[in-house]
Amino acid sequence: MEIFKKNDKLSFVIHRNYHLLPVLNRFGIKLGIKDKTVDDICREMKISTGFFLAIINTYNNEEYFPREELLTFSPLEITHYLKKTHQYYFLVVIPRLDDLLEKLIASNTSDFKGLKMVDVFYKKYKEELTQHINYEEERVFPYVINLIKNKKIDPRYTIRSFETEHSNVDEKLNDLKNLIIKYLTPDYDENICNDFLITLSLFEKDLEDHARIEDKILMPITIEIENKEGR
Amino acid sequence: MNRKIFIIHSSEIVRKGINAILRIYFNTEIVMLEKKEELKGFCELTGQEIIIIYENTADSTNTNFFQLQGNNQVKWIAFLNDHEEPAQALPFCKFYITTKTQASQLQKMVSRCWDKTRRHPKTSDSEELTTREKDVLKLVALGHSNKVIAEKLFISIHTVISHRKNITEKTGIKSISGLTVYAILNNLIDTETINPEDLI
Known part of the structure; x- marks a missing residue:
C-alpha cells in the first residue's frame, strides 16, 4: 500500500x-x-x-x-471539505449522470421500457441521495459547527443521534449498476452506456470514501469533543 | 462484516513488531497469541473476515482450525523463521513472510487478503430463480410485506425471508425498488395493468 x-x-x-x-x-x-x-x-x-x-x-x-x-484535525476543516464534496456531487457528478442517461435513452433503438424503468429507478436513487445529503447539511454539520464554535451542547442531541445509514443509498447505486450490466437489453449506444457506468462507478468510490471520512474521522472526533464537554 | 487479524508467534518481539506495522495502516482488531493452540479460544467466531499470521512450525496439529475456517473467511500468512526448514504449509496458505520481509510488503499482503474476501459477489452456479422464488419476487415487487407474502403463498415468514435472501444473492440486487425493476425487465409482472412507475 x-x-x-x-x-x-x-x-x-x-x-x-x-x-x-x-x-x-x-x-x-x-x-x-x-x-x-x-x-x-x-x-x-x-x-x-x-x-x-x-x-x-x-x-x-x-x-x-x-x-x-485523527484527533488533531479540526472538525471545521472536515465539515468544510465534506460540504465541498457535496457541492461537487450536485454541480458536477449528478448533472453529468443526468445528461448521460438522457443521451443513453435517446440512443435507444427498441426496448424503451427497460431504459425507462432504469430511469425511474435512477431518479428515485437521486431523490434519496439528495435527502441524505440535505440532512447532513442542514442538521449534522450545523450541530458539529455549533459545538466547536460555541462550545455549546444542545441537550437534545449528541452526534450519535444523527448517525445515519449510508448503506441504503449505497445499495441502490450498486443495484443500478447491476441492472444495467446484467439485465438490461443492450439496444443503446454502448459508448454512452460505458461513460455512464464509469461515471457511476467513480461516483460510488467517491461516496464510499466520503462515508468513511464521516464515519471514521468526523464521528470519532465529535464524540471526543462531546466527552470533553461533559456528555 | 467484522475483521480480525491474529498474530501467532512464539517470539514476543516478532508479535509486537508485526502488530506495530499493521496497526499503522489497518483499523482492525489485532489479537496476539503465543501458540497456535490458543486459537481454540476463538473457535466460536462466525461470519468474520480473519487473517492469521502464524509461525510455521511443525510442532502442532492443525485440526482445531477447521471450525474457524468453516464458519469464517480465513486467510493465512505463514511466518518462516530463518535457518529453519519450513514445515509443510497449510494447503490454503498462499503468502509467506520472513524476518527479511519489508513492512510495506506485509501491508500489501494483508490488503490483498482483504480485497479477496471482499466485494466479489458470490457467483453461484445457477443464477436462474426457482419458480417459488419468482412467486415471492413478484409479490415483493408489488410492494407486499413479508407477512402478507407468507399468507398469500401459505408459507412461513421465515421461508419468505430465506427466499428473499436467495433472490438477492442470485440477482445481485438488494433494494426493493431494484428488485421491482428486475421483475419488470424479466416480465414477471404485468405492466399492462399496473403503472410500473408507481411501484419503483
Whole structure:
C-alpha cells in the first residue's frame, strides 16, 4: 500500500492516482503545480498538510486509517471539505449522470421500457441521495459547527443521534449498476452506456470514501469533543 | 462484516513488531497469541473476515482450525523463521513472510487478503430463480410485506425471508425498488395493468 508523504511532489501523487484530481479541486488546488511538494502547496493554500494527506491517503487506500493524527484535525476543516464534496456531487457528478442517461435513452433503438424503468429507478436513487445529503447539511454539520464554535451542547442531541445509514443509498447505486450490466437489453449506444457506468462507478468510490471520512474521522472526533464537554 | 487479524508467534518481539506495522495502516482488531493452540479460544467466531499470521512450525496439529475456517473467511500468512526448514504449509496458505520481509510488503499482503474476501459477489452456479422464488419476487415487487407474502403463498415468514435472501444473492440486487425493476425487465409482472412507475 502506497502512502503519500508531505515531501512527495504533488505531480507524482496525481500520476499515481488521477482519480484524486477532483479531491484536489475541493481544496481549491489548481494544476500548473510545477515541482511543488504536497507541503509547499498546502502552505501556499493555507491548508493543514496533515489533514490534506489524511484525505488523499484515505481516498487512495481503503484500509488507511490515520489513527495518530485523527484527533488533531479540526472538525471545521472536515465539515468544510465534506460540504465541498457535496457541492461537487450536485454541480458536477449528478448533472453529468443526468445528461448521460438522457443521451443513453435517446440512443435507444427498441426496448424503451427497460431504459425507462432504469430511469425511474435512477431518479428515485437521486431523490434519496439528495435527502441524505440535505440532512447532513442542514442538521449534522450545523450541530458539529455549533459545538466547536460555541462550545455549546444542545441537550437534545449528541452526534450519535444523527448517525445515519449510508448503506441504503449505497445499495441502490450498486443495484443500478447491476441492472444495467446484467439485465438490461443492450439496444443503446454502448459508448454512452460505458461513460455512464464509469461515471457511476467513480461516483460510488467517491461516496464510499466520503462515508468513511464521516464515519471514521468526523464521528470519532465529535464524540471526543462531546466527552470533553461533559456528555 | 467484522475483521480480525491474529498474530501467532512464539517470539514476543516478532508479535509486537508485526502488530506495530499493521496497526499503522489497518483499523482492525489485532489479537496476539503465543501458540497456535490458543486459537481454540476463538473457535466460536462466525461470519468474520480473519487473517492469521502464524509461525510455521511443525510442532502442532492443525485440526482445531477447521471450525474457524468453516464458519469464517480465513486467510493465512505463514511466518518462516530463518535457518529453519519450513514445515509443510497449510494447503490454503498462499503468502509467506520472513524476518527479511519489508513492512510495506506485509501491508500489501494483508490488503490483498482483504480485497479477496471482499466485494466479489458470490457467483453461484445457477443464477436462474426457482419458480417459488419468482412467486415471492413478484409479490415483493408489488410492494407486499413479508407477512402478507407468507399468507398469500401459505408459507412461513421465515421461508419468505430465506427466499428473499436467495433472490438477492442470485440477482445481485438488494433494494426493493431494484428488485421491482428486475421483475419488470424479466416480465414477471404485468405492466399492462399496473403503472410500473408507481411501484419503483
